[in-house]
Amino acid sequence: MSDDNEQTSDSGGYTPPRVWTWDRESGGRFAKINRPIAGPTHDRELPVGEHPLQLYSLATPNGVKVTVMLEELLAAGHSGAEYDAWLINIQEGDQFGSGFVAINPNSKIPALQDRSTDPATRVFESGAILLYLAEKFGAFLPTDHASRTAALSWLFWQMGSAPYLGGGFGHFYAYAPTKIEYAIDRFAMETKRQLDVLDRHLADHRFMAGDEYSIADMAIWPWYGGLAAGVLYEAGEFLDVQSYENVQRWTREIAERPAVQRGRMVNRTWGKPESQLHERHDASDFETKTQYEAGERA
Numbered sequence: 001m002s003d004d005n006e007q008t009s010d011s012g013g014y015t016p017p018r019v020w021t022w023d024r025e026s027g028g029r030f031a032k033i034n035r036p037i038a039g040p041t042h043d044r045e046l047p048v049g050e051h052p053l054q055l056y057s058l059a060t061p062n063g064v065k066v067t068v069m070l071e072e073l074l075a076a077g078h079s080g081a082e083y084d085a086w087l088i089n090i091q092e093g094d095q096f097g098s099g100f101v102a103i104n105p106n107s108k109i110p111a112l113q114d115r116s117t118d119p120a121t122r123v124f125e126s127g128a129i130l131l132y133l134a135e136k137f138g139a140f141l142p143t144d145h146a147s148r149t150a151a152l153s154w155l156f157w158q159m160g161s162a163p164y165l166g167g168g169f170g171h172f173y174a175y176a177p178t179k180i181e182y183a184i185d186r187f188a189m190e191t192k193r194q195l196d197v198l199d200r201h202l203a204d205h206r207f208m209a210g211d212e213y214s215i216a217d218m219a220i221w222p223w224y225g226g227l228a229a230g231v232l233y234e235a236g237e238f239l240d241v242q243s244y245e246n247v248q249r250w251t252r253e254i255a256e257r258p259a260v261q262r263g264r265m266v267n268r269t270w271g272k273p274e275s276q277l278h279e280r281h282d283a284s285d286f287e288t289k290t291q292y293e294a295g296e297r298a
């Protein structure tokens, strides 16, 4: 500490001021949308479709958790899970529109509105949305005490762990404007530790909560399955993901589920045109409304 109470950095690059102020963009991929205040930036009502469930989202790992759950519910015969999925373009700041903020005061996708209740119920935070849907339909959450507790433990493990993977490792490895060895080391170590936690558990469990596929798998797979498949942050080689053999086996088994394949396409705006379904309003949209059908060719 120096006399004026400023903490000095030993890297020689930066000395934090006494009071941080927001006076410039920090750089990096999300610099344009990041800001230190909450609340709406503009008035914009959200569109509403005809189904009971209205989802406002984007096919990032947090978004895919919910579209996979909805497609799994429909595949299991829960017709009350019919939904309209509307695209929220977070790069354009859609999450700061007044209608979206009314559903999620935290301005992050995914956000759900259940209009089958009176008044309509808003749900935000992907883990809370998975739990809400599991309880509403009595599905994908084991009912016996031990397995239910295991599923919830792993669901909350994911919610607490993924920020180290996404906001920590992914940010500094893939998105930050400069490569900072200290930050990449710290978060690569933690990410590999998390992969090892999963690998040891999956050595003697087929799914996260045991024999039954559950919302715990749906929460964990889009993040750690994506990482294991080498698609998330293109970090497969760097993290030696192939060495986590049980995670690999689990990743492949879940990827083969038809509902997972459909869920991944919803609100997706990148990748092959046939893998992108920008909005989903009907089961037939997967055949007729992808970007390929819209005329986009790779």
Ligand SMILES: N[C@@H](CCC(=O)N[C@@H](CS)C(=O)NCC(=O)O)C(=O)O
Pocket (backbone or CB within 6 Å): 033, 034, 060, 061, 062, 063, 090, 095, 107, 108, 109, 110, 124, 125, 126, 127
């Ligand atoms: N803990 C939240 C995280 C949601 C989240 O980080 N969403 C990101 C996309 S994956 C987002 O909307 N970012 C926009 C922003 O930060 O402005 C959840 O699981 O729902």
